Amino acid sequence: MKKLNMVDKGFLLAESREMPMHIGGVNLFTLPDGADEHEFLHNLAHTIRDTDELITPFGDCLKVGRAGVVGNAQWEPDPALDMEYHVRHSALPKPGRYRELFTLVSRLHGTLLERSRPLWEMHLIEGLQDRQFAVYSKTHHAAVDGARSIHISRSMLSRDPQHVMDVSPLSQESWRRYKLALQSGRQDMPTEEELRNVADMLKSTYDSSANLFRAVKRLTGALAGGSSLNLPHMRVPSSVLNSSVEGARRFVAQSWPFARIHRVAKAYDGTFNDAVLAMCSGALRQYLINHAELPTQQGLKAMVPVSLRQEGDFDSGNAIAAISADLSTHIADPTKRIRAIIQSVQASKAFYRGMSPKEVELVSLLMQSPSILLTPLGLIPKLPPYNVVISNVPGIRETMYWNGARMEGSYPMSIVTDGMAMNITLVTYGDNVDFGIVACRRSLPQVQRLIDYMEDSLCELEDAAGFNARAKKPRRTASSPAKKKVTKARAPSKV
Numbered sequence: 001m002k003k004l005n006m007v008d009k010g011f012l013l014a015e016s017r018e019m020p021m022h023i024g025g026v027n028l029f030t031l032p033d034g035a036d037e038h039e040f041l042h043n044l045a046h047t048i049r050d051t052d053e054l055i056t057p058f059g060d061c062l063k064v065g066r067a068g069v070v071g072n073a074q075w076e077p078d079p080a081l082d083m084e085y086h087v088r089h090s091a092l093p094k095p096g097r098y099r100e101l102f103t104l105v106s107r108l109h110g111t112l113l114e115r116s117r118p119l120w121e122m123h124l125i126e127g128l129q130d131r132q133f134a135v136y137s138k139t140h141h142a143a144v145d146g147a148r149s150i151h152i153s154r155s156m157l158s159r160d161p162q163h164v165m166d167v168s169p170l171s172q173e174s175w176r177r178y179k180l181a182l183q184s185g186r187q188d189m190p191t192e193e194e195l196r197n198v199a200d201m202l203k204s205t206y207d208s209s210a211n212l213f214r215a216v217k218r219l220t221g222a223l224a225g226g227s228s229l230n231l232p233h234m235r236v237p238s239s240v241l242n243s244s245v246e247g248a249r250r251f252v253a254q255s256w257p258f259a260r261i262h263r264v265a266k267a268y269d270g271t272f273n274d275a276v277l278a279m280c281s282g283a284l285r286q287y288l289i290n291h292a293e294l295p296t297q298q299g300l301k302a303m304v305p306v307s308l309r310q311e312g313d314f315d316s317g318n319a320i321a322a323i324s325a326d327l328s329t330h331i332a333d334p335t336k337r338i339r340a341i342i343q344s345v346q347a348s349k350a351f352y353r354g355m356s357p358k359e360v361e362l363v364s365l366l367m368q369s370p371s372i373l374l375t376p377l378g379l380i381p382k383l384p385p386y387n388v389v390i391s392n393v394p395g396i397r398e399t400m401y402w403n404g405a406r407m408e409g410s411y412p413m414s415i416v417t418d419g420m421a422m423n424i425t426l427v428t429y430g431d432n433v434d435f436g437i438v439a440c441r442r443s444l445p446q447v448q449r450l451i452d453y454m455e456d457s458l459c460e461l462e463d464a465a466g467f468n469a470r471a472k473k474p475r476r477t478a479s480s481p482a483k484k485k486v487t488k489a490r491a492p493s494k495v
Contacts, residue, residue, distance in 0.1 A: 024138030032404035049083035051168035057143035092127035237295035282457025
């Protein structure tokens with residue numbers, strides 16, 4: 001039995017038919033040599049289902065009292081758990097292209113999880129070309145955050161292509177083995193340094209009410225205009241990104257080399273996150289120009305989630321806060337734009353410096369309080385807290401296998417909300433950065449073109465830094481797994 005905290009409850013309270021509040025992703029795998037696709041996936045499904053002791057939240061369902069979610073809400077073991085319902089095996093018509101795969105997962109991602117059951121699903125999808133298969137999974141954000149999702153995914157994988165799991169990857173036994181391996185150093189846990197954000201500067205203890213008082217005082221000072229900090233609902237321009245949403249989703253994905261983005265960050269004396277924000281900023285600027293929707297007086301504001309998870313904490317459900325980053329999309333010059341982005345992020349870092357995770361969580365909740373009032377009144381599209389969500393989740397930095405099947409890419413799928421019709425989430429995997437973009441299909445037409453605009457934006461930053469990227473980019477070859485994956489991930493962007 002585990003009680004829900006206020007962040008967990010917030011995701012449940014905000015959920016509606018138009019706004020499912022689950023996160024998920026698509027992992028692509030290549031079958032082992034000689035393996036029969038249907039039999040291999042059938043055996044995977046059987047292994048996943050074969051356990052009576054699941055880790056949280058996979059064996060637990062939501063229980064609430066008379067006051068509903070706002071009252072006493074907790075996770076309790078489901079006495080009628082049906083693993084056949086949660087783990088599903090399906091197939092695309094052959095030869096399955098990424099277009100058909102992403103159409104399928106877009107539809108799956110737009111449907112609500114049933115609250116009378118544990119709030120998760122996993123779909124094993126066969127039928128892709130080149131002996132590939134996909135795994136789409138989704139879990140309610142009230143139960144997990146992105147960092148815990150990465151740990152759960154990693155516990156299912158191995159660096160050894162010969163390794164075969166003898167227990168369900170969702171079992172307590174598998175989770176116990178995974179944590180022991182991390183603690184003993186046999187697996188490399190994603191480092192906090194990879195987050196490149198505010199979490200790097202947080203203290204680990206909540207030491208006094210005086211610190212809390214100073215944090216709230218600092219927030220009131222920022223609200224009064226005493227700092228350059230960007231705050232929710234303040235100086236947020238109106239744009240098509242802040243339309244009302246419906247339930248239908250569109251998902252597109254692409255991979256870029258980590259070293260390429262990191263090189264841009266170093267050229268401008270910024271962090272990896274700064275370079276990602278600049279890359280997305282240029283792409284959003286081009287998208288809005290093409291739709292005659294670019295705000296010209298102020299830049300778009302991005303909600304950037306940050307992790308408050310402590311080192312060695314693998315079991316917490318949600319441990320997140322957020323900053324507001326000015327994407328400076330109104331600035332045409334790419335060098336001036338990334339400099340402005342870096343300055344904006346540094347202002348947020350300075351604001352949070354010295355606070356404990358508990359203090360940051362409280363201040364973040366105070367910042368979001370206007371949204372709690374505006375949402376039921378239907379005013380969020382007119383007074384949005386941000387324009388878009390851009391989230392960087394540290395992932396796995398080496399090639400991984402699932403019972404011998406090589407993982408080729410890991411593309412995250414997150415949440416869009418009323419007033420924020422697009423979400424850009426990225427995960428590092430191997431030598432690449434895998435981007436997953438989810439948008440409301442009705443509100444944001446032709447969102448698949450954002451993939452091309454992101455490539456153009458990255459090239460623009462490289463050219464401005466003197467890399468002459470367009471002339472020096474290596475030719476893609478079928479013999480290079482990383483380049484092959486990037487090429488294939490482009491196909492759905494032409495839908």
